[in-house]
Amino acid sequence: MAQLKLEHVDKIYDNKVQAVFDFNLDVKDGELIVLVGPSGCGKSTTLRMIAGLEDISNGKLILDGKDITQTPAKDRDMAMVFQNYALYGHMTIYENMAFSLTLRKEDPNVIHKKVLAAAEILGLTEQLNKKPSQLSGGQRQRVAMGRSIVRNPKVFLFDEPLSNLDAKLRGATRREILLLHKRLKATMLYVTHDQTEALTLADRIVCMSMGHVQQVGTPLELYDSPNNLFVASFIGLPPMNFFDVKVEAGRLVGEQFTVSLNAEDQATLAGYVGKEITLGVRPENIEEGGEVCMNVFSNENLGMNTLVHGHLGNSKKASDKITAKLRGWCDHKAGDTVKLHFTRMHFFDKETTNAIRKGEA
């Protein structure tokens, strides 16, 4: 059992730069939490604070009801997997995996059992006599995970473990991590800037920007109901399209288009009639045939779908660019005009950038 709680955690460096602001999170036992955000948003700093590699400036870190804010890293019973594997090149895989237990002077026979069990889980049994340099990047990362598994820690911490791998290997290793989590049922915190990793791995995602938590929720919640413009723009590939529009009775009026609102959207925007808001539309929520006119400038066929990029109406402004992910194989040429229909829309307050939800106006 391992429940981790972060209460009002701040990180302020000696030069007074604040990297993390009032971070609060309650991680349940066996949960896989992914911290996601752009580079420099404070996600790795948060993970390092949890691991004990960075001091916590303010706030509390609680593991299973015990305050471990001041506990040294070695006594926290957490294992960290780094992006660069951090394996000892002169040791075999077996020795690398056994190393932490050897340092603790555990019985060699017990170490042997644990290493073999971890190697079995990770499919490394045949590689145990090899040196790290003889393994592929994915295998090395598995060794790094194995080194954590043998310790049987309360919490696993992963700091962008797949960043050094090529795209194909990243996908395969990602699936292995997911299987590992299901098998071990361990509490895991995983840091990445890759939203695909976040969406596919997480039980819950913590989306961060500039040291602040923007939203905590399930992958579907973040994708479907983003809290604000940042989360909406960060989650989803290709990213969401944003337009400035004015709310009028039963419709939204932009510079280049007008769209009518259904009853539910009208209810959501009831308090915004006559005001300007930001409209967000995901490329996959756009279909051909409707009231919005797009002037195509490029067409990317992906097989199952086609990404069509263009400008709204006759505008050439960057803010009027739109990307639509249309179903099937399309052959739109540059200069073609395509009529579009928005099947799902997200609304954001222009001043606060927060999402406008029903009953919140």
Add this chain to the structure above:
Amino acid sequence: MTNENREIELDRMRFTKNTLSSGLALLAILFNVFFFVSIYKSDVSSYYYNILIGASILYNLIFMLAAFLASEGIKNYKVAYSWLLILLGIIQIARIFIYPMTAHAATVTIKDQVITVMETPQFVRCVVYLCASAVCCLVSAVIGFKKSSDLSGHLAAMAKKAA
């Protein structure tokens, strides 16, 4: 030791080196170094202008090379190196009778004074170093042989089980 522990200990050898045997072989080299730095003296005149000196230097080099190779081989449970270490150990014992003993019994006259080529303290030191070196070689070989045999037996049993 329970059967299970014995089994695990054997299995561990698949992934760990025989550092005990290897370390003993390196220790044998160290004792040999102590031996050869204490055997040569420059104040005993012509006795040392002997083919034995050259042969001794040459053999010391050969011994160190062979013992080092054996230490690496035995570390990886290669049984052939156990035989090499046994041979080296026997030669180290034989050396006691070839060189230190001859020098201990020999005298030389320098400026009308009869001097024993190798005085007793130096002789004892040399004998102790050679003996220690020999014992290290032999113990290393025996342990290496035992472990290598155990490991090959274990691997054979595993292969049989897998088949």
